[in-house]
Amino acid sequence: MRIATGCIGHETNTFSSVPTTIDDFKRSYRIGDEIISAFRQTSTITGGFIENSEKLGIQIIPLLWTFATPSGAVEQEAYDTLKGEFLDHLRNAGQIDGVFLDLHGAMATEEIEDAEGDLIRSVREIVGSLPIVVTLDLHANITAEMAKHSDTIIGFDTYPHVDCYDRGVEAAQVVSDIVRGNIRPTMAYRQLPFLTSPPAQCTMKPLMSGIVERLHALEAEPGVVTATLSMGFPFADIRDAGVSVLVTTDDDQQLAETHANEFAHYIWDIRDAFNLNLVSVEEAIEIANQSEGQPIVLAEGSDNPGGGGPCDGTIILRKFIDADVQNAVIAIIADPESVSLAIDAGVGNTVALNVGGKTIPLHGEPVALTGYVKTISDGAYINKGPMARGVRNSLGRAAVVKVGGVEIILTERRVQPIDAEVLRSVGIEPRDRKLIVLKSAVHFRADYTPIAHEILEVDTPGVHSPDLFSYDYQKVRRPIYPLDTAVEF
Numbered sequence: 022m023r024i025a026t027g028c029i030g031h032e033t034n035t036f037s038s039v040p041t042t043i044d045d046f047k048r049s050y051r052i053g054d055e056i057i058s059a060f061r062q063t064s065t066i067t068g069g070f071i072e073n074s075e076k077l078g079i080q081i082i083p084l085l086w087t088f089a090t091p092s093g094a095v096e097q098e099a100y101d102t103l104k105g106e107f108l109d110h111l112r113n114a115g116q117i118d119g120v121f122l123d124l125h126g127a128m129a130t131e132e133i134e135d136a137e138g139d140l141i142r143s144v145r146e147i148v149g150s151l152p153i154v155v156t157l158d159l160h161a162n163i164t165a166e167m168a169k170h171s172d173t174i175i176g177f178d179t180y181p182h183v184d185c186y187d188r189g190v191e192a193a194q195v196v197s198d199i200v201r202g203n204i205r206p207t208m209a210y211r212q213l214p215f216l217t218s219p220p221a222q223c224t225m226k227p228l229m230s231g232i233v234e235r236l237h238a239l240e241a242e243p244g245v246v247t248a249t250l251s252m253g254f255p256f257a258d259i260r261d262a263g264v265s266v267l268v269t270t271d272d273d274q275q276l277a278e279t280h281a282n283e284f285a286h287y288i289w290d291i292r293d294a295f296n297l298n299l300v301s302v303e304e305a306i307e308i309a310n311q312s313e314g315q316p317i318v319l320a321e322g323s324d325n326p327g328g329g330g331p332c333d334g335t336i337i338l339r340k341f342i343d344a345d346v347q348n349a350v351i352a353i354i355a356d357p358e359s360v361s362l363a364i365d366a367g368v369g370n371t372v373a374l375n376v377g378g379k380t381i382p383l384h385g386e387p388v389a390l391t392g393y394v395k396t397i398s399d400g401a402y403i404n405k406g407p408m409a410r411g412v413r414n415s416l417g418r419a420a421v422v423k424v425g426g427v428e429i430i431l432t433e434r435r436v437q438p439i440d441a442e443v444l445r446s447v448g449i450e451p452r453d454r455k456l457i458v459l460k461s462a463v464h465f466r467a468d469y470t471p472i473a474h475e476i477l478e479v480d481t482p483g484v485h486s487p488d489l490f491s492y493d494y495q496k497v498r499r500p501i502y503p504l505d506t507a508v509e510f
């Protein structure tokens with residue numbers, strides 16, 4: 022059995038003014054066997070797909086795999102080029118029995134709101150009736166178009182996304198079962214008029230963990246192949262942003278429809294529970310001052326580069342310096358210019374910098390400071406926490422500059438600091454710090470929950486702010502909860 026696989030991946034934050042270019046995709050661009058060697062023995066979707074495929078006797082035909090760090094709309098030319106290459110590889114794949122697509126599900130180009138819908142349809146046009154199995158992130162804005170052209174869609178069950186490997190394993194099983202004629206998948210799709218914010222979607226918190234338990238119970242029902250609750254990506258202002266439910270059964274459309282209806286209404290009925298408790302930076306400093314324990318982690322979701330934040334916001338840095346906060350670390354501020362100056366100054370010397378605030382005005386102005394260069398690093402590290410364990414990552418060149426009691430991790434690249442190895446790779450043991458600012462909404466919880474004394478979700482403005490009322494939505498379908506009152510479902 023020969024199954025072609027690949028990915029063009031992006032989570033597009035349409036509120037970001039930073040376009041996503043072909044260069045942003047080139048960093049992770051791999052073709053053919055490079056894909057296998059990059060993902061084998063990693064806790065990733067494609068990693069899980071590879072391992073289970075080998076057990077199931079699937080010969081993988083790797084096409085093209087690329088994923089750009091989330092930012093603004095994908096330049097049309099970049100998408101057209103990558104899609105063209107992807108489809109060329111597919112046409113040249115020889116005889117195949119099916120396709121597995123490892124996609125995110127919230128990519129928008131300058132001209133196409135639903136890029137995955139466009140890509141899956143294009144794959145369908147080439148492969149005809151062969152099975153197409155797709156995995157999507159929990160933040161996918163799933164559209165009717167994506168559902169229509171896929172045989173089965175499998176979404177993540179976790180946020181932090183620690184089940185990527187398992188979903189890849191599941192995808193290999195499902196595609197193998199379809200090709201062997203063991204199942205005939207039929208899928209029901211429901212879209213809810215509902216936007217939720219990332220911190221409320223965390224499956225390590227009781228609300229979502231209870232929901233996922235029910236989802237798993239649904240998957241255990243007779244005749245059900247797989248079920249997905251996608252929480253959506255609210256920072257893509259497109260018609261189809263938000264929550265959706267998919268249920269796949271073995272050749273029973275009515276059963277799929279009934280289960281999808283019931284689950285969608287169960288979520289709708291508890292929509293009020295998705296409220297957030299954000300704290301101001303001042304409150305967070307006060308809580309840390311009163312606390313005996315450490316570290317206190319401040320999640321600054323608004324500047325999360327994993328969802329399109331610029332990762333150079335300075336609002337907390339400014340407030341920390343003004344409040345003379347001690348034993349604190351800010352992870353991270355992406356600022357290649359300051360990294361260069363710190364490296365030129367050298368370890369043990371002081372350097373004058375204009376730190377951060379260079380991308381989107383909403384995230385604060387550059388902070389002029391004179392700091393002590395404590396560490397210089399090549400920025401290489403390997404994830405050791407539960408999410409994407411084993412994956413090699415790079416901050417680009419990095420420097421730790423200390424001003425008063427605040428260490429700033431300056432990097433060349435925008436990287437979501439989900440893994441504590443980000444700190445350790447530049448010589449900082451997180452347990453030794455009182456305050457740790459992480460430019461991450463939820464993913465950091467997988468690695469930091471065991472070591473954090475307390476985790477606070479901090480309220481700062483930005484293009485990834487958890488406060489959905491801070492955005493000027495133009496394109497999302499209306500009415501939609503919670504932006505509108507009296508929404509019917």
Ligand SMILES: [Zn+2]
Nearest residue numbers: 158159160182
């Ligand atoms: Zn996600």
